[in-house]
Every structure is written in structure tokens, then in C-alpha cells.
Amino acid sequence: MRINRLKLQFFRNHEETEVQFAPHLNLFTGPNGAGKTNLIDAIHYLCMTRSFVASSDQYVAHHDEKYFMIDGDFEGEIRSSFKVSCSYSRGEGKKIFVNDSPLDRLSDLIGMIPVVVLSPEDRKLTSEGPAERRSFLDSMISQISPKYLRDLIKFRKIRKQRNKLLQEYQGPLSMLKSYLEPWDVQLAQTGTAIIFKRAQVLEKFKEYLAIQYQSITGLNLEPTLRYESICDKYDSHEQIHEEYVNQIESNFEKEAEREQTIIGPHRDEVVFYLGDIELRNYGSQGQHRLFSMALKMAQLFYYSDELDDLPIMLLDDVFGNLDQQKIDVITEALTKHSGQTFITSASERPFDQEMFKGSEQNVWFTVENGTVSSKF
Template identity: 35%
Template sequence: MLITRLQISNLRNHSDTKLVPNANLNVFYGPNGSGKTTILEAVSIAGLTKTFTSSSDAALIQQGKKEYIVNAEALNHLDLPYKINIEYRLNQKKQIVNGNGENLLPKEVIGQIPLIYLSPDQKNITGGSPENRRDFVDRILSQSSRLYLDLLIKLRKVLKQRNALLSKFKQKEYFEASSYESWTNMFIELASQIVIRRAEFVNNFKDYFKSAYSEITNKSEEVELFYDANTIPNFDENKYSQEEIKEFYHKKAELRRTAELARGQTLFGPQKDEIRIQINKGIAREIASQGQHKSLLIALIFAEFEYLLDLKNEVPVVLLDDIFSELDDYRTSLVLEKVLSKETQTFITLTNPELIKINENFKEKITFFELKEGIVTKK
């Protein structure tokens, strides 16, 4: 995918930025607070309908303004045009309109511009909580499968309702048996489908991951990826059917009913799953060195790139936010040479443009943009 034009209005310190990026590496440099990351956030909003950071939509609006607007134009691998306009006004629903003037839902946008992003916060994928790894898997599956995204959205809504019912009992000691059974059945039906698809993904993705890690390290270290489905015994060693998974969940719902009513929340299901990363047969989160964590993270990002490329038949757009603060020169060069050799459109932020050190053959593929207080100047 190739973004040919980007317009940003009232997004953080960008009042009215118009950008025509090149097809390869776009480097945005300037001091902290100049608006570098906001460029990448705008691309993320165009592709995912939200920023890749933890900021809320309201927090993205420029101070003193009431809305932000992101407008993007792109070409796919068949040179077919794609346009998207996303506007968010305070205390209102996000308005998303395509090039034909049709109003869209976020789920109809996600995956149209396949995106991969790497930022300092991403280090939590290998070293953080299970939630970080679930989010990583969900973001890949959501971009590659509309069905999975639909299931995930429904699951989150049902889980919210079921938790609200459990919390209601905890607070008022009133139990609606019929409602409980209804929401539990809906939750288990959706949860079982999510588990099946996550398991299939991990089984396919692990080969991409192992190949990428071997490419990065050139070492004999052994890495593995496993899917540990919450409350389902030896899940990775067995190929359970959806009906068997549902049976496990129904038994667990019965066993944990008293505890759930006491705590006011759901205590089983895919929202508690773990995607286990291993290195040399040990759990990476517990035993990996700082250098190994960095290599594991890059391997996951490289694997994500290749996986989405194969599944979507579309080269993903890559966002690299301040990677020089986390990666050493060797690993940074690996990342840059990877995206340049694949001829993928890449947006990168840094404070000093001289940090970019790559092969002379690639220099003609780089465009530098300087930022000062939300103003972008092509160099």
C-alpha cells in the first residue's frame, strides 16, 4: 500500500499539515514536542481509525479546538485509489467517510491500509503482561480477517454486559438467573470461536517468527511460540474442536460461578489467554536478556510484516517511532535495511537525522522532513 497524500487538521500541534510522502523511507526529525510522532499517529488513524499510542481521541485534539480531521489518499498494489476522511468532534461519534462519500464503521476501515508499527511501548510485547501479547495477536488478526474483527468486537461487548451483570449482583446481591445464563451462553459461543482462530494463527505465525529470529541473530538460539488458552488443559498439545472448547468453558462457568458473583467479573475466557514466547526452552519474559528481548521484538515485527504481506497480498505501511532510543545501531540498521529492501513505505521519527546510517544504494530512497512546532518542511 502506498499513501500518496496526507492532510492533518487540529491534531495535537498540527493545525493544517499537508504531506506528500515518498514511496520508501520518510524521515521526520526535530526536537521533542515538535510533532514528529503526530505524523505517524495520523497514518495510524487513517489505517486503524485510532492512534497506536494510548491517547484518547479527545486528548489528540489541538488545544482550543473542538475537532481533529485526518484525510488520506493511497494506492493499492493494483494502483487502485483509496481515500478516507476521519473526523472526531468532542463528545461525538467519530465520522468516517470514504472516497465515494459513504459513511463507514471503524471495522470497515481496519485492514484497508495494512499497518505495522514499532515504538518504545512495544517492548512490552516480549517483557510485559499477557495482555500485551494478546493485543499484538489481535491487531494482526483484526487487519487480516474481517470475520475475526467482527467476533472480537462482539466478544468485548458481551463480556462488558456479562461483567455488568456480575457487578450488579455483587453490589445489590440480586441474581438474575435467566440473564446470567443468556449472557454466559453468548460469551462462550464467541469465546470458543476466538480461541479456535487464535490457535490457528499462532500455529501458522510461529514459522514466520522462528525464521525472522534466525535471520536477525545468526545464532543457534531456539525460539518458540505457544498459545495457552485460559482454563483449557494442555491446549497447545491438543487440537480441540469448538464444541469441546465450549464444553470446557461451560464447566468452568459452573465451577467459578460463586467466585465470579463474589468478585463481580468474568474469571475465564480468551481475555485471560497467554501467547507464550520461549527462548532456549525458557519463558522469554522471565529469562531473556535485554539484547534478546530486542531481537525477539524485531523478529515479531518482521514476522508480522511477512504474515500480513502473504495474507493480504498488499505491502504493509511501516511506522517506526523513536526506535533509536530502544535499539542499538546493529538492530536499527537491520530494521531499516529490511523495509528498504522490501520497498515498503516507511515513516520514521528521530531527533537527529545523522542517526540514519544505511547502505549508499538506498540513499536515493530517503526523504527528510524537518519539524518545528507542528510545521513540516521537506529537506
């Protein structure tokens, strides 16, 4: 999959920007605050319907304006050529169009343009709480499985309704149990599908992670992960379902007391280890940074094997803190990814001009004050 052209209007500091991209490597350099990240964030927006930088769409619109527009021309294996547009206005929210037809559900876009983003914020994946890891997992699996995304959305709705009942119910506990029953059936069914899929994906993904961590660090320390959900084993759907139903049953009083759903994939954790060390509590800053990098590189190569379309890779400002040897390893790994790659960097130092001069595959852009131009 690749994006050939991007057009922005009032997208953060890009008032009017139009860029034609190269099929392989697109490098953006320029001073801090120039608008490099904003460019690749706009690409991310078209793939995932949201920014990877801003917490809310209202901050994405240029601060003097009430709206923004993003337009991208894409080319892939399954859909040979198509256009995705996004328009946002403060009053009406956002709308996504594919070939000028509006999408009923924003979630229909997820997976159409597979994307992986690596940014300095990724350190949180291993250093912060379980919600970060669940969200990484959900985003990763949703792009390869539309059913998984549908199950997630469904599960969220069921849990919301079930919590509402737990919170608002006033009466004898025996009656509450019968009111909960239809929700319990759906909760266990959908929750089981989510847990089973997470376990299956992680089983494969951990091999990619080990290869990437070892190739980035050159160390023999084996990175491993443990999936913690409601069971000890996740081999079969039936086994998980049985355990789920049992746990709903045995936690009924606790849930009634706390007035919320406490059993399910919304409480899952993925624990990362380096050798015997649990990374979250004992990892150094450098280990967190390199591990999260390995996670994203693993995601890239996992997608490349799983999907018909190669993912688009976005690397935001990741070379600044790395020594030359690690920069070379990542660059080398990226050359194995024959898909389209976007890199932002405040420094020009790590990059070889010869890769770009006269090349039809690679383009080096300079960005200054929200305007983009080719360097050569």
C-alpha cells in the first residue's frame, strides 16, 4: 500500500500543503516545530481516523480556523487506486469519504490502509499501565481483523449496558442475577472471541518481537511476553468460554457490590520480559526505548507476512536518541521492508544524500514553517 499524494488544509500549522510522495522512502527534515510530525500524522489520520499526536480533533484544526481537510490518493494490491478524504469542523465533527462516498461508520476504514507508527511516545507501551498495552494490541489486531474490531465495539456496548444495570439496580440480588443473564451470555460470547484472538496473535507476534529486539540491540537477551487474561491456557475457544462463564458466576456478588463488570478482556495485561526481568518495573530508559522500537518493527514485519498489502511505515523523530550503529540497524531493517516509509528528523546527519539524489524511489523533503519542498 502506498500514498502517492497528500493535500492538507488547516491541518495544524499546514494551512495549504500538497505533497507528491515517492514510492519507497520519504524523508522530512527541518527545524523543531516546522510541521514534520504534522505531515505524517495526517497520513496516520487517513489510515486510522485519528491523530497519533493530538488527544482531540479540535486541536488538530489550525488554531485560527474551525475546520481542517485531509485528502490522500492511495494505491494498493487489492484496491488498485482510491482516494480517502477527511473533513472536520468544530460543529459537525469528522466525516470520512472513500472515493467521495461518505463512510457510515468510521471503523469501516480501519484495515483498509495498514499502517505502523513508531514515535518517541511509544516508550509508554512498556513503561506505563496495562491500558497502553491493550490499546496497542487492539490497534494492531483491528488492522488485520475486521471481526476483531467489530467484537471490540460490541463488547464495549455490552459492558456499558451491563454496568448501567449494575449501577442503577435497586432490589433483591436474586432478581439482579436474572436481569443480568442476557447481558452475561453476550459478554461471555464476545469477550471469549476477543481473548482467543489476542492469545492467537500474541503467540505468533512474540516470535517477530524476539527477532527484532535481537537485531536492534545485537544482544542475546530473549524478550518474551506473557498474556494475562481470565485463564491459564488459551488453546481453545470452548475452554476460555467455560472459564469466562464460571468467573461471571463466581464474581456475581463482587460485581454487584462494585457496580461494575470486572471480568473480561478490558482487564487484560500483557507483561513484557527481558530475560527474567519484568520490563515495566525494572527496565532502564534505554531498554524501554529499544523494546518499544522492537515492538513496532515486529508489527511491521508481522503485517507484511499476514496481509496482502504491505503496511505504510511512519517513523517520527526516532533517530535523535540513537547511536549510529542502531541507526544503521534500523535503516537496514527498513530496506528489507519494501513498502513505503516516512521518516521525520530534525537532524540531517544520519542520512546519506546519495540515496536520494536522482532517485525515483526516495525523496528528501525539507519542511519549514508549515511549507514543504524537495531538497534536491
